Amino acid sequence: MFQDLLSLLFPEVCHACDEPLARGEQYICTECNVRLPYTDLHLFGATELNMLQQRFWGKVPIRYAFSYLHFKPKGRVQRLLHKLKYKGAHELGEHLGRRYGSVLLDHHYAKQFDLILPVPLHRLKLRRRGYNQSDGFAKGLSEAMQVEWSNGVLMRNIDTDTQTKKSRLDRWQNVEKVFEVKLPEKVTGKRVLLVDDVLTTGATLEACAAILLESGCSEVSVVTIAAA
């Protein structure tokens, strides 16, 4: 009864539309769940190249490229990402990860990966924000697909987000210095699934994938919550 009273006074709202959630709904309301712009990239055949993979052509070999949602400005997806990044909605990332992870599991992709690694934040940004928004998504994917995940393998030496305001990452001279594999023995011979929140130019994922391949992992796939 106390819970009922609480939810009456402070109704939980949908993270995608800010409308109060109905009983039984979690994080995202039923209408948003139906209307979210899913990419359905997992429906593309394994040998077919999808449009996300093409962004990495001639740069770094990417085995599979998945994104759960299409990014559209001022819509539900932008609201979700904003909450994930700035409103401390860490559990929302896990929720999305579990949902997409079960979709990938249903389509037999879980066996394609040995290790899930979120793209790390620079330590100063991590301290400021308190959490890495990609960790939750990675954890949720890991739970649903029963594939190990770790946020201790990769390290970010340079905060490229602040740098991108001045110059684009792909114009960087020292892209390979942005990330470092702290524990190379963890990735040797592994098929890594690299996780980030949004895919835009792909430069961040590209830099991360390149360093992983240099460190001896056998192949890299990428997955993001949304793709612009």
Ligand SMILES: [Zn+2]
């Ligand atoms: Zn909603």
